[in-house]
Amino acid sequence: MTTEIARHWRLNSQRYQLVGEVCPKCGVKMFPPRDVCLECADDTRQPDYQFSGRGEVYSFTTVHNAPEGYQESTPYTVALVKLEEGPLITAQLTDVANSEVEIGMPVEMVTRKLRTQGEEGVIIYGYKFRPRLSVAG
Amino acid sequence: MPLMKPNIDVGIVGYGCYIPMYRLPAKEVNRIWNDGQGGVPIKEKAVGGPDEDTMTIGLEAARNALARAQIDPRQIGAVWVGSESHPYAVKPTSTIIAEAIGATPATQGADWQFACKAGTETIQAGIGFVAGGMARYVLGIGADTAQGRPGDALEFTAASGGAAFVIGAAEESLAVFEATYSHVTDTPDFWRRPTTHYPSHGQRFTGEPAYFHHVLSAAQTIMAELGYTAQDFAYVILHQPNRKFPERAAAELGFEKEQWVTGLLSPVVGNTYAGASVLGLTAVLDIAQPGDKILCVSFGSGAGSDAFVINTTDRLPDKQKSAPTTQDYINRRVEIDYATYVRYRSKLKMH
Numbered sequence: 001m002t003t004e005i006a007r008h009w010r011l012n013s014q015r016y017q018l019v020g021e022v023c024p025k026c027g028v029k030m031f032p033p034r035d036v037c038l039e040c041a042d043d044t045r046q047p048d049y050q051f052s053g054r055g056e057v058y059s060f061t062t063v064h065n066a067p068e069g070y071q072e073s074t075p076y077t078v079a080l081v082k083l084e085e086g087p088l089i090t091a092q093l094t095d096v097a098n099s100e101v102e103i104g105m106p107v108e109m110v111t112r113k114l115r116t117q118g119e120e121g122v123i124i125y126g127y128k129f130r131p132r133l134s135v136a137g
Numbered sequence: 138m139p140l141m142k143p144n145i146d147v148g149i150v151g152y153g154c155y156i157p158m159y160r161l162p163a164k165e166v167n168r169i170w171n172d173g174q175g176g177v178p179i180k181e182k183a184v185g186g187p188d189e190d191t192m193t194i195g196l197e198a199a200r201n202a203l204a205r206a207q208i209d210p211r212q213i214g215a216v217w218v219g220s221e222s223h224p225y226a227v228k229p230t231s232t233i234i235a236e237a238i239g240a241t242p243a244t245q246g247a248d249w250q251f252a253c254k255a256g257t258e259t260i261q262a263g264i265g266f267v268a269g270g271m272a273r274y275v276l277g278i279g280a281d282t283a284q285g286r287p288g289d290a291l292e293f294t295a296a297s298g299g300a301a302f303v304i305g306a307a308e309e310s311l312a313v314f315e316a317t318y319s320h321v322t323d324t325p326d327f328w329r330r331p332t333t334h335y336p337s338h339g340q341r342f343t344g345e346p347a348y349f350h351h352v353l354s355a356a357q358t359i360m361a362e363l364g365y366t367a368q369d370f371a372y373v374i375l376h377q378p379n380r381k382f383p384e385r386a387a388a389e390l391g392f393e394k395e396q397w398v399t400g401l402l403s404p405v406v407g408n409t410y411a412g413a414s415v416l417g418l419t420a421v422l423d424i425a426q427p428g429d430k431i432l433c434v435s436f437g438s439g440a441g442s443d444a445f446v447i448n449t450t451d452r453l454p455d456k457q458k459s460a461p462t463t464q465d466y467i468n469r470r471v472e473i474d475y476a477t478y479v480r481y482r483s484k485l486k487m488h
Binding site for chain 1: 186187190192196197224225228236237239465469
């Protein structure tokens, strides 16, 4: 469990604030952060970039047989979300019925519980996406 | 003079709220436990989804407050969260929120508890912290995922929601605190011991010696000390465990319905505990005009009330639409049945 804690803790800025990187050479924005630019292979240190959290559903699937730690949430929908800034990221959708998810649906990032490590363990928080409030009306 | 009034004026630079989208109608609770017979204290209550807790609620409210404040979060000198449902018994909620909004590491973090008035305590302390020059801004949050024991009277109303306020200098503020006052006594009307999940309460004892004594005393004292009557206020917000208590208390103080109806959300949201009075305040700030005078009085069991007289400024209208309004969240509504509520709030024990 202690190595798990360190692994999650290192991802705090990614998971809480959607912090990725922007390539100083070609300007492409990346999430999660990479050592080498995916577009131009530049390997100089990339500055942090905080994504807006806005995007749209690129594709999705509903999970009925969940991996360990996520069984309590089934059935839930996992989507590939195309962020406004370009990257595709994988995340759970929340605050939406599984039957109402559509490709192209505008979504926004929220911070929610991803899972808990049992009754006595830590609570893992991170990004999920929900239908955009301003659009959902 | 019993009032707390800083030597320099301090106000609200940004505010925000969050209410989960699920609603449990009170008639559904009545169907399960009372065979559908008898009256219900509210129409429905807000219920957090399975991935929501006081941290996630407080964080979304905080992000909305920052969207209105438009400040650098690294200038927030303290992040304080008042709640009676912190996700951990030991480990602060405040550090998670501080990290998520980008206020860490040079900030003060603390969790507060005083039943339903833990949120307004963070605001009072924030006024002092800012006025004393200890911080440029303080983020004060009141949020809860209140739990009522299945079958208990509290189950009709115990709800989820919260509000956040960026406290700062008056010249940057959309509303300025004229004064605040606290009235506390040792009155055990409602409590929860450390290892128990659900709170206990003193039935009718929660009324006269607890809610009404403290709310009315705090309101009457701050109004008398400042020389105001009910007619001087555009809006009044009182802690709202149900609909009946705040309506009766406001009427006893001389207020009319049009002064309290905007900030009385319990009929459609429930009692969000540490979020309750402050959610009423965000609903008022969403529609108030510059120059409006607001009275806000919280109540926390155990027991005490914090009263605030707040005057809105010319900065308010530009900020109102910078984040979702309280009504936006109230309108975002999905009705659930009791079984779904049991699952979402982890009331189902599998042996």
